[in-house]
Amino acid sequence: MNTNTTNTSVLLAGATGYLGGYIAKELQIRKIETKILVRNLEKTAHLKSEHSTIFQVEVTQAESLKGLFKGVNTVISTVGITRQKDGLTYMQVDYQANKNLLDEAKRAGVRKFIYVSVLNGRLHRNLKMVEAKEAFVDELLQSGLDFTVVRPNGFFSDMKDFLDMAKKGRVYLFGSGEQKFNPIHGQDLAAACIDAIGSVKTEIGIGGPDILTHNEVAQMALLANGKPINIVRFPHAIRKFVLWCFRTFTSSKTYGPIEFFLTFMGDDAIAPRYGCHRLSTFFQQEMDVIQKADK
Template sequence: MKTVLVAGATGYLGRYLCAEYQARGWTVVALVRDAGRAGELAADRMVEAQATRPETLAGAMSGADLVVSALGITRQRDGLSYRDVDYQANLNLLTRAIQDRVPQFAYIHVLNADRMAGVPLVAAKSAFVRALQEAPIRSTVIAPSGYFSDMTDFLSMARGGRVWLFGRGEARLNPIHGADLAKATADAVDGGVAWLDAGGPDVFTQNELARLCFDTVGKPARITRLPDMLRRAAIRILPRVAPARIAGPAQFFLTAMGLEMVGQRFGTHHLADHFRRLHADG
């Protein structure tokens, strides 16, 4: 029986990765900061460690056949930066994996990272990907187009009665459910795929996504399209006027809004169904 260590196991995707590998018959080791606060995980055991402190990783990967890292931060806290976590903590995991002779390492990146080099969150991830690709270990990089969980902001705007977009709202995206991404990740790793741009089964323009949200909440579609120059200006200004914990996620969101975020289509979960469940649950 093979063993996988999942880093970032308590995050949105990490939980699905644990469940996917356990369903495939792997022994799943979940790397967590605090087992008492991790909640229920589909894991055979939990290992408490802080990837930002490499000395705590000793022994965590013993006997592992694979490390899958979905480790990263979207909001800065505990005084840690994107460089501390998305780059250095993952580098600590990679270094330990090589020391412990783990044969494979998979990492969850972001689609279109090469077009978001000025975004600190993405720059830190890209720096780690370069280190991973140069390391003496078989690697797989998964670059998702966006998660279903990221789309709830649009649904919240529709509930409020108006969705705000930039430009013509014709940029396309195909976000993917965590369960579908976990399956695509495991399949790519099994197949020895070096890089995979992954998205969900349904492709939307931003206008179509907004209308889907209004249909879900049962309100007339009120979409305001702001000049795209405002989006570009906000990306430049935010780091000067807002703390990093606010500017960082906003820069990423605003930059992605100006790009085609469409990956290879995977999965069976549909965003419309996801929105209906969220709305029904209030």
């Protein structure tokens, strides 16, 4: 992967999220001039540096972006709904907000657009959380800009769900629990996103260094909590029934994250390995933070 970022000026959208914060820090470490777009200035203390300028905008409103792309040659966007509860839809954020960024980038003569989607997104366009992301990827394909779609496996931050279950002394899985995946730490993924500035690849699948089964992650979470190994495995038929119930009786705002989680709990999700952070270490660090807070 070509990591040359000489004479690069970046506009970063989505910096207050899990991954965006790590990207902002990595840009600072590499001393890359950066414009950071945020909705809430109260969440930006950790983003300030001598190489960054912070702008308060609403990316779902195209007019708020005008003039901000001047002098920028690369846009990095991690904009998307995960567990937000602000009333906006996936199409309004994951698709339209990113399209607003893309349209303004084209008008300003930006050279490259880097967008963070999900692993195997094309295979899961039927999911509400993925549908809008892939609709935006379609826009990138037709944009005429150089672009790279970064497709990560699960984030370490998402693995806190295992810790939360383990805290109560039991972890619930589906099937045999032998489904494999390799989640990635935000710091490792951030480095890969910035390396993509100099890459000629239009798509990069990426995961962490360790390929783990769901059983192994459950065991790690229980051990980190100081709990005995107690894993309950439900048949996939129950997982599919729960999916049907949520899709039938709740709104997409409610079932979107659950649909995404339950779907990916049913299959292997292995991406090319990258980085050096281990999930077991992350779990222990999270528990150390919790224990200190409880004292």
